[in-house]
Amino acid sequence: MPDLPNATAELSPVKRALQEIRILRARVKELESAQGRPTSSAKREPIAIIGVGLRFPGGVVDESSYWDLLAQGKDAIAEIPRERWDWRAYFNADADAPGSMYTQHGGFLDGVDHFDAAFFGISPREAVAMDPQHRLSLEVGWEALENSGHSPATLQGSSTGVFLGIANNDYGRSALADIDRIDAYTGSGNSSAMVAGRLSYALGLHGPSLAIDTSCSSSLVAVHLACASLGVGECSVALAGGVNLILSPESNIALSKAHMMARDGRCKTFDDAADGYVRSEGCCIIVLKRLSDAISDGDRIMAVIRGSAVNHDGRSGGLTAPNGPAQAAVIGKALEAAGVDACDIGYVETHGTGTALGDPIEVETLASFMGVGRSSENPLAMGSVKTNIGHAEAASGIAGLMKTVLALEHHEIPPSLHLKRKNSHIDWDRLAVVVPTEASEWKPQNGHRYAGVSSFGFSGTNAHVVLEEAPEPKAAQNSHDRRENILTISARTEAALGSLCAKYVTALHACPADGLADLCFTANSGRAHFAYRVAVVGETAEQMATELEHAAEANSSSRRFAGTAEGGEEARAGFLFTGQGSQYEEMGRELYESSPVFREAMARCAAAWKQETGESLIEVLYPAKGEAGTGGKMGAHSRMEEARYAQPALFAYEYALAELWRSWGIEPSVLLGHSLGEYVAAVVAGVFSLEDGLRLVCTRARLMDTLTKPGAMRSISATVERVRAEIAGLEKEVAIAVVNGPESVVLSGAAETVARVAAKLEAEGIRTRALQVTHAFHSPLLEPILEEFEECARKVKYHAPRIRIISNLTGEAARADEIATARYWRQHMRGTVLFHAGLQAA
Numbered sequence: 001m002p003d004l005p006n007a008t009a010e011l012s013p014v015k016r017a018l019q020e021i022r023i024l025r026a027r028v029k030e031l032e033s034a035q036g037r038p039t040s041s042a043k044r045e046p047i048a049i050i051g052v053g054l055r056f057p058g059g060v061v062d063e064s065s066y067w068d069l070l071a072q073g074k075d076a077i078a079e080i081p082r083e084r085w086d087w088r089a090y091f092n093a094d095a096d097a098p099g100s101m102y103t104q105h106g107g108f109l110d111g112v113d114h115f116d117a118a119f120f121g122i123s124p125r126e127a128v129a130m131d132p133q134h135r136l137s138l139e140v141g142w143e144a145l146e147n148s149g150h151s152p153a154t155l156q157g158s159s160t161g162v163f164l165g166i167a168n169n170d171y172g173r174s175a176l177a178d179i180d181r182i183d184a185y186t187g188s189g190n191s192s193a194m195v196a197g198r199l200s201y202a203l204g205l206h207g208p209s210l211a212i213d214t215s216c217s218s219s220l221v222a223v224h225l226a227c228a229s230l231g232v233g234e235c236s237v238a239l240a241g242g243v244n245l246i247l248s249p250e251s252n253i254a255l256s257k258a259h260m261m262a263r264d265g266r267c268k269t270f271d272d273a274a275d276g277y278v279r280s281e282g283c284c285i286i287v288l289k290r291l292s293d294a295i296s297d298g299d300r301i302m303a304v305i306r307g308s309a310v311n312h313d314g315r316s317g318g319l320t321a322p323n324g325p326a327q328a329a330v331i332g333k334a335l336e337a338a339g340v341d342a343c344d345i346g347y348v349e350t351h352g353t354g355t356a357l358g359d360p361i362e363v364e365t366l367a368s369f370m371g372v373g374r375s376s377e378n379p380l381a382m383g384s385v386k387t388n389i390g391h392a393e394a395a396s397g398i399a400g401l402m403k404t405v406l407a408l409e410h411h412e413i414p415p416s417l418h419l420k421r422k423n424s425h426i427d428w429d430r431l432a433v434v435v436p437t438e439a440s441e442w443k444p445q446n447g448h449r450y451a452g453v454s455s456f457g458f459s460g461t462n463a464h465v466v467l468e469e470a471p472e473p474k475a476a477q478n479s480h481d482r483r484e485n486i487l488t489i490s491a492r493t494e495a496a497l498g499s500l501c502a503k504y505v506t507a508l509h510a511c512p513a514d515g516l517a518d519l520c521f522t523a524n525s526g527r528a529h530f531a532y533r534v535a536v537v538g539e540t541a542e543q544m545a546t547e548l549e550h551a552a553e554a555n556s557s558s559r560r561f562a563g564t565a566e567g568g569e570e571a572r573a574g575f576l577f578t579g580q581g582s583q584y585e586e587m588g589r590e591l592y593e594s595s596p597v598f599r600e601a602m603a604r605c606a607a608a609w610k611q612e613t614g615e616s617l618i619e620v621l622y623p624a625k626g627e628a629g630t631g632g633k634m635g636a637h638s639r640m641e642e643a644r645y646a647q648p649a650l651f652a653y654e655y656a657l658a659e660l661w662r663s664w665g666i667e668p669s670v671l672l673g674h675s676l677g678e679y680v681a682a683v684v685a686g687v688f689s690l691e692d693g694l695r696l697v698c699t700r701a702r703l704m705d706t707l708t709k710p711g712a713m714r715s716i717s718a719t720v721e722r723v724r725a726e727i728a729g730l731e732k733e734v735a736i737a738v739v740n741g742p743e744s745v746v747l748s749g750a751a752e753t754v755a756r757v758a759a760k761l762e763a764e765g766i767r768t769r770a771l772q773v774t775h776a777f778h779s780p781l782l783e784p785i786l787e788e789f790e791e792c793a794r795k796v797k798y799h800a801p802r803i804r805i806i807s808n809l810t811g812e813a814a815r816a817d818e819i820a821t822a823r824y825w826r827q828h829m830r831g832t833v834l835f836h837a838g839l840q841a842a
Contacts (some may be wrong), residue, residue, distance in 0.1 A: 044231035044337070046468070047305040048294035049405060051148025051287035053140040056399060057107030057280055057389045063147075067406045069388060070414035071439055076107050076389045077265055077278055084108065085249045101249065101256040105265025107280025107390035112136065112245055119492050120202050129185035131171040133243045134195050136283045137164060141199045141239055148287040149300060149526035150237075152203050161207035161235035162196045163226040164285070165218025165242030167394035174248060195243065207235035213394070216351070217310075217457035218242050219284070220397025224308040224463055226288055236293065241285035242395035252279065260355070267354040267386040268418040270363065270426070270435050274354040280390030284398040301470040303405040306450070307338025313460035322456060324361045328369050330462040331452065338466035342370040344445045345380065345466075347413055348452040349400040352384025353391055354418075360425045362454070367431035370452070374432035381434055381442075383416035397455030401465060404451045408469040411442045411449070483594065485520040487544055490533040490565075497532040501551045508545035516541045525665025534562040572669040574842050575658055575684065577677030579833075581773055583650040585639075589622050591660065601659040605652035608694040613644075617652060620645050642774065647676055647701040651694060654680045670842045671805040675738070675777060675833050676700075678808050685801035687820055692796045699792045700829060703785035704775045711776025712751040714758050717743050717767040726757055737778035738833040746771070748779035778833060786826050793822035811837025 052063060058076030060066045069076060080087040092100035115135040117127035127135070141162070145152045172190030176182065188194055193211045200209040208229050212222045219242025226240035246252075255261050262268065262276040294301055311330045313323035335342055348370065350362055363382070370380050385396075385403045392399050407413055415438050422428050422435075442449060449469040456462045489504055491497035504523070511519050519541075536547040537559045547560040591598040606617040620639050639645040654677060658668075673681035676697070683693040716723055720736060723745045727734050734749030734757065747754055754776075758768040775781070798820035807814040809827055811834035818824050 044227070044307075046291040046307075047227045047230055048289050048291045048299065048470075049286050049302045049305065050289055050294050050299040051144050051146075051150070052284065052302070052402060052405075053143030053145075053147055054282070054284040054402060055109050055136065055140060056282040056284070056392070057109060059110070060389075063406065066402065067410065070385070070403055070406065071410070071412065073415040073417060073439070074388065075266075075417060077105050077280070078108065079104055080106050081108055083113075084247060087249075090249050090253065095256055095259055099253065101252045101261070102263060103252060103256060103261040103265055103278065105278050106246060107278065107282070107392070108246070109136075109281045109283075112247075112281075115139070116492075116496070119496075125183075126185045126189065129175065129183060129189035131169070131190050131195075132247070133166060133168070133171070133245050133283075134189065134198055136245065137195050137199055137243050137285070138202055140241075140243075140283045141203075141285050144239060144241075144285040144287050145203075146527055149522050150287070151526055151528045153528040155237065156204035158205060158237065159207040159235045160200075160203070160205040161226060161229050161238040162200045162205060162209045163212065163222040163229070163238060163240040164196045164199070164210070165212045165214070165220075165222045165394045165397070166192050166195045166244070167213045167215050167218050168244055168246070168251070170245065170247035170251070173250070199239070207238070214461035214463075215457040215459045216391070216393055216396055217455040217459075217461050217463045218394040218397070219399075220308075220401065220453065220455035220463035220465060221310055221457075221461060223286070223288075223305070223398065223401065223465060224310050227305055227308055230288060230290055236289070238288040239285050240288055241283070241398045242392075243283040244393045244395040245281050246279055255279070262354060266418050267352070267384065267390060268420075269350070269352040269354040269384040269387050269416060270359050270382075270423050271354070271419050272421045272423050274356060274359055274423060276355055277353040277386060278390040280386075280392045282389065282392040282395040282399055284395060284402055286398070286402070295471075301473075303408050303470050304468045306340055306466045306468050307334050307336070308463065308465040309333035309337060310461065310463045313462065316460070322358050322361050323460070324365045326460075327362065327365045327454070327456065327462055331365070331369055331454070331464045334452070334464040334466050338450075338468075340450050340466055340468075343373045344448060345370050345450050345452050346442060346445050347381045347383070347404065347407065348454065349404045350382050350384050351396075351400075351454045351456045352382075352386055352416075354384075354386065356425075358456075359423055362456075363423075363426050363431065363433060367433045371432040376432060378445075379432045379434040381413050381436055381440070383413065383435060387417035387419075397453070397463060400455065401453045401467070404453050404467055407442060408449055408451060408467060411469075413440050413442050415439055484537055484539050485517055485544075486524070486535055486537050487520045487548075488524050488529070488533065488535045489548075490527075490530040492530045492532065494532050497534065498552055501534060501548045505545045505548050508541040508548070511541040513540070516544075521664070529565075531565050533565055534560065536560050573661075573666050574670040574672065575661070575668040575681065577654045577658075577671075577673040577680040578650075579673070579675035579677050580646055580650060580777070581771060583646050583653070586622060587649075588653050588656065591656070592622065595660060597663040598656045598660045601656035602652055604690060605648070605655060605694055608691045609648050609652070609698065611691075612695060612698045617648060621649050621653070642705060644698070644701040644705050646774065647697050648694060650676060651680055651697045655683060655690065658684050668803060671803055672838050672842050673805075673808065674835055675808065678805075678828065681805050682801070682819065685803045685805040686799055687801050687805070688796050688798055696793060696796065696825065699789060703789055704782070707775060707781060707785065709750065709776075709781055710774060711749055711779060711781045712754045713737060713746055713748045713771040713773045713776055713779075714754050715740075715769045715771060716745045716747055716758065716761060718745060718761065719743055720745055722766075723747060723757075723761075726761060730757070732780055735779045736832050737776075739836050741836050744836070748776045749781060750776070778830060782830050786830060789829060790822050790826040793825045796822065806838040806841050808833045808835065808838060810834065812841050 058069045087104045090101050093102055095102050112132045120138055142152055175186050175190055196209045196211045212218050214221050223240045226238035229235050230238055260276045262278050265278045267277045268274045309330050313326040316323035348366055385400050413436050416435050419437050451467045453465045489500055491500050534551045536544045538544040609617040671681040671685050679693050679697050683690050720739055733753040737748035738746035762768055800816035805814050809831050
């Protein structure tokens with residue numbers, strides 16, 4: 001927290017710091033004595049960090065470049081770029097000289113004037129009026145979601161929340177300074193509230209959307225509020241972070257007048273030469289989920305937020321002066337919320353601006369609160385990312401948090417820079433704390449790695465977050481393993497597609513052999529897809545990289561496909577499940593042997609079928625070599641010719657195919673089954689469980705095989721009216737089983753009657769064709785088994801469909817009060833399949 005001087009204070013900064021420390025020690029004793037008392041605060045579920053987008057000085061554009069900067073101990077501070085302002089025109093070593101600054105350094109981002117407005121549907125005129133902080137937040141927010149493996153497009157209409165810290169308004173001041181340039185976009189383009197609102201608008205999000213300004217602690221307060229919102233169920237996913245850009249000299253001049261800037265342009269945190277801080281820029285947005293949701297959804301978990309807290313200094317040594325007891329209190333509350341003991345914290349990312357007043361107070365606070373019970377062999381490690389990139393102000397807290405997340409991931413504490421001679425006002429010999437100046441291994445404390453992150457605003461608002469390393473991922477076989485993979489890449493423009501392909505070439509060259517399927521899966525399912533597209537197929541990452549290197553060529557190859565998708569609404573998928581008659585022995589064997597998802601789904605079906613029959617469904621579908629076509633013990637014919645084997649086998653095959661498509665991220669918007677297929681559709685829709693669905697199918701097939709008259713079915717190329725007229729008076733023997741099209745009808749019933757009707761129609765020039773079926777489905781011949789089937793159906797637990805499902809009986813979207821009943825499935829077994837009408841409805 002910058003320590004602006006209080007005009008009424010008579011004590012020197014160092015004496016004030018010592019006074020604060022004495023008060024702090026007394027406060028710590030109070031907090032220690034309060035430990036063990038009952039608390040009314042509800043402990044919320046931990047929050048998982050599942051993705052991040054970021055930009056920081058030093059060329060940091062992603063996790064890898066950020067960790068490289070931190071682990072290598074790089075200094076990202078440079079002279080103020082001329083495109084911001086000419087620092088020479090304002091520089092004066094005399095801090096009190098009017099209109100001047102005594103600093104010439106800062107941490108700056110490249111290309112902040114660049115923005116792909118068309119990507120976000122923003123006109124050039126509006127983009128010019130927008131604060132670049134808004135533009136940067138849009139880009140980084142989008143990248144954060146993609147980094148999390150969630151396509152931004154899939155969150156439209158969701159309760160996803162946005163919580164962003166922002167405190168600077170250089171662009172707005174400049175825009176309003178010339179009243180002749182103010183236009184319709186100036187207000188919305190420079191309102192701080194819009195930094196969150198615009199991101200929510202661009203992504204179509206309906207969750208809370210807050211812009212937070214508590215000065216330096218803004219972004220960590222944003223994280224705290226996002227966690228609280230997730231905890232109470234206001235949102236299911238949250239984006240949290242902060243942004244800061246330095247676009248004009250006014251704030252530098254004001255801070256110079258307050259003697260807050262370091263003359264050498266470096267944050268010398270905890271050093272005896274600490275004389276202030278250097279300003280910097282940055283933007284970082286993280287994606288958050290409740291831990292249980294992240295685990296069940298299979299998200300990559302980077303780290304876990306165990307607890308957080310926010311408070312205020314209250315009345316202290318000055319409005320902008322740090323308050324040690326308040327800092328201790330907020331850390332204590334965060335630890336209490338996290339359920340973590342202070343002695344288990346292995347590292348603290350401090351606020352650590354490098355000021356004569358702030359540093360001693362913060363170190364004493366941490367040592368007094370977290371150093372209890374530690375020895376010199378097990379000290380509390382602390383550091384500050386501000387020594388690398390400077391003070392990113394509203395984005396500083398999230399910068400420190402992401403540094404700590406990466407340190408947890410790598411089990412390594414990065415070095416803190418510019419510490420040559422420890423601050424002489426800190427009793428280092430007495431305090432069990434250490435500031436690593438070289439990269440050091442992070443060993444777990446009592447089997448865990450916990451960390452604290454502090455951020456203190458000069459408004460007096462303090463925030464602290466307790467982090468834990470990510471849980472070990474469950475060992476699982478690759479759910480999308482196959483000999484070859486497909487990688488799809490898309491962009492809004494041809495130029496952007498070329499740039500993206502180049503990035504993927506780099507990623508593919510660095511991709512390990514066992515990571516190719518994951519990379520392809522995320523690109524295919526975790527990204528939004530646009531008009532300009534390229535897809536490559538390959539067995540290895542190198543093969544794919546080679547194909548992508550030729551992506552700009554006009555010609556396609558057998559392993560590279562490029563083109564432009566038509567505009568309009570995003571395509572939706574419908575799943576159609578066929579009926580009996582399409583089954584065959586060995587169907588799906590290659591998938592069963594190569595796809596874990598398909599195999600697992602088949603295994604679930606086989607387990608349910610074995611519980612019903614005691615037989616192996618897998619042996620029916622995939623008999624041992626030499627037995628195919630013989631049916632094993634069944635004799636010379638295939639068991640697929642019998643309903644009691646054919647129907648469950650087809651059900652299992654279709655269910656496994658649906659699970660495979662869904663594992664690739666392809667979710668159906670509508671479901672339609674043809675006769676038997678509607679049972680699978682109902683399972684996918686959630687009408688009943690897989691086990692209940694298979695039990696119904698087994699009963700249906702078993703009962704059909706008890707019929708003494710199997711009957712016959714015949715496809716007739718005529719209208720429903722023509723066939724109905726021909727069978728008038730024969731309704732107890734035959735029925736229209738299926739209406740497949742305007743002139744495509746299936747007649748079903750007694751074999752002799754079906755043959756007689758067909759012969760008469762053929763004599764009139766109407767084509768008919770006998771179907772190879774085991775029974776006369778959907779005909780009067782099923783009447784004897786309907787009562788027993790309905791009795792079985794009454795034992796099923798039904799639910800309203802979660803996905804729109806089209807009914808065979810009505811040819812329209814099924815209502816919950818009809819499809820979720822035993823009576824419906826009895827009628828479904830006997831009634832006409834209105835397939836053509838169903839297709840129209842779908």
